[in-house]
Amino acid sequence: MSHLTEEVEEAKITVNEFVNGTKKLYIESYGCQMNFADSEVVASILRNNGYSTTSDVVEADLILLNTCAIRDNAEQRVRNRLSILNSNKRRNPSLKIGVLGCMAERLKTQFLEEEKMVDLVVGPDAYRDLPNLLQEVDEGHKAVNVFLSREETYADITPIRLDSNGVSAFISIMRGCNNMCSFCVVPFTRGRERSRDAHSVVKEARELFEQGYREVTLLGQNVDSYNWKNGEESFNFAQLLEAVALISPDLRIRFSTSHPKDITDEVLYTMKKYDNICNYIHLPAQSGSSRILELMNRTYDREWYLGKIDRIREIIGEDCGISHDLIAGFCTETEEDHRDTLTLMDYVKFDYGYMFFYSERPGTPAAKKLEDDVPEEDKKRRLNEIIAKQQEHSLLRNQLAVGKVYRILIEGESKRSPEDLCGRNDQNKMVVFPRKHYRKGEYVNVLVTSCSTATLKGEIVD
Numbered sequence: 001m002s003h004l005t006e007e008v009e010e011a012k013i014t015v016n017e018f019v020n021g022t023k024k025l026y027i028e029s030y031g032c033q034m035n036f037a038d039s040e041v042v043a044s045i046l047r048n049n050g051y052s053t054t055s056d057v058v059e060a061d062l063i064l065l066n067t068c069a070i071r072d073n074a075e076q077r078v079r080n081r082l083s084i085l086n087s088n089k090r091r092n093p094s095l096k097i098g099v100l101g102c103m104a105e106r107l108k109t110q111f112l113e114e115e116k117m118v119d120l121v122v123g124p125d126a127y128r129d130l131p132n133l134l135q136e137v138d139e140g141h142k143a144v145n146v147f148l149s150r151e152e153t154y155a156d157i158t159p160i161r162l163d164s165n166g167v168s169a170f171i172s173i174m175r176g177c178n179n180m181c182s183f184c185v186v187p188f189t190r191g192r193e194r195s196r197d198a199h200s201v202v203k204e205a206r207e208l209f210e211q212g213y214r215e216v217t218l219l220g221q222n223v224d225s226y227n228w229k230n231g232e233e234s235f236n237f238a239q240l241l242e243a244v245a246l247i248s249p250d251l252r253i254r255f256s257t258s259h260p261k262d263i264t265d266e267v268l269y270t271m272k273k274y275d276n277i278c279n280y281i282h283l284p285a286q287s288g289s290s291r292i293l294e295l296m297n298r299t300y301d302r303e304w305y306l307g308k309i310d311r312i313r314e315i316i317g318e319d320c321g322i323s324h325d326l327i328a329g330f331c332t333e334t335e336e337d338h339r340d341t342l343t344l345m346d347y348v349k350f351d352y353g354y355m356f357f358y359s360e361r362p363g364t365p366a367a368k369k370l371e372d373d374v375p376e377e378d379k380k381r382r383l384n385e386i387i388a389k390q391q392e393h394s395l396l397r398n399q400l401a402v403g404k405v406y407r408i409l410i411e412g413e414s415k416r417s418p419e420d421l422c423g424r425n426d427q428n429k430m431v432v433f434p435r436k437h438y439r440k441g442e443y444v445n446v447l448v449t450s451c452s453t454a455t456l457k458g459e460i461v462d
């Protein structure tokens with residue numbers, strides 16, 4: 001299954017660049033695609049300061065962990081990882097270790113007290129300051145910058161693509177979030193929402209296309225509230241989508257994440273108008289119970305959410321791919337609320353989803369005002385019921401694809417067999433097929449012949 005902004009289980013690490021005479025930078029990135037995109041900005045800033053990247057932690061002069069704070073287990077993973085990395089410091093006393101991203105922002109200087117071997121703590125809006133901060137560290141000090149900006153979008157920095165297949169790339173179009181979902185730490189760790197210069201987004205997408213990339217994913221916590229203004233000129237999200245779609249019909253456009261309160265008909269009609277804007281929407285629901293949605297401060301209710309689903313299917317069609325995020329066991333959730341979530345899933349029949357049990361985050365409105373009162377075993381059981389239902393629906397939706405022909409952008413070899421290639425269809429479903437003489441970056445038409453819950457299998461039809 002392919003992931004967009006949602007957290008990816010494995011950490012992503014930098015690749016080997018083999019540049020002589022440079023210091024070696026190893027970045028390990030956790031969490032969402034926004035974080036991976038940020039690591040590419042960090043690599044670019046540090047390249048201009050004499051670093052090239054490595055995938056080998058042992059040869060690194062500087063180790064950076066780009067962290068996630070969205071749930072407690074994400075933070076625990078980072079702490080475990082730091083204690084393992086400590087041994088490298090014993091071997092190489094000049095090694096520097098820094099913590100970037102949301103956990104750095106959340107814990108600030110507390111990090112330096114808790115994790116003694118960390119030299120550097122840098123929040124998501126302070127990456128331009130890294131060269132100065134490293135200088136301070138070289139002079140024997142600990143360095144911290146967790147200043148959150150109202151303007152920083154890193155618009156002028158060309159990211160260095162890390163761990164890329166050379167076919168698809170991510171472009172950050174905005175930063176921060178102005179919503180205050182009561183469970184969520186993001187507004188505190190990533191600051192106020194700001195949109196990036198639309199021309200710089202289009203330029204980055206065009207350059208990627210010219211370098212051979214064939215798919216870009218526009219990233220933001222809430223892409224539908226994208227709104228960039230410069231004097232008389234302004235772009236909303238639909239207009240930005242259109243501008244990127246016009247670069248070339250051979251450049252596919254995806255985006256994530258959409259918020260049910262903000263996705264507009266204009267966006268849906270723009271998707272319909274351009275074949276190269278993929279028919280796939282990640283539309284987090286969080287819960288199927290209107291009472292819980294209100295406590296979550298999501299600003300929509302069950303009916304509104306289902307109304308948006310109907311609208312998507314009306315305008316784009318029944319086979320538009322739709323995925324969700326759902327949280328099991330939020331404060332005060334009853335069995336009835338949980339059943340509302342299951343029936344919402346039954347109504348929509350999502351193609352897939354990202355499912356979590358509620359993890360209280362210090363400082364959030366929910367942590368301050370509500371009691372985390374659903375017992376852990378209930379949270380986990382409800383989560384398992386949600387996952388089981390999603391598995392059923394994923395299979396059902398995939399079965400609908402069997403017998404149909406889809407245009408696939410080849411992303412590379414299948415993980416299971418070098419004889420096979422894989423790529424995604426418009427609806428974001430991964431399809432595996434025998435390679436014949438085709439190569440990654442090419443488009444092929446594939447007849448789907450069978451499926452599992454996670455993948456479609458097929459054959460190229462010329």
Ligand code: SAM
Nearest residue numbers: 183184221257284325326327356357358359361
């Ligand atoms: N901005 C996006 C949105 O509004 O849907 C997603 C932000 S967040 C990085 C990704 C997902 O993590 C959320 O949609 C939510 O389901 C989940 N999440 C956020 N805070 C959580 C918490 N405290 N406990 C469990 N899951 C959480």
Ligand code: SF4
Nearest residue numbers: 177179181184186221
């Ligand atoms: Fe968090 Fe809500 Fe913003 Fe998404 S929209 S990042 S869940 S506050």
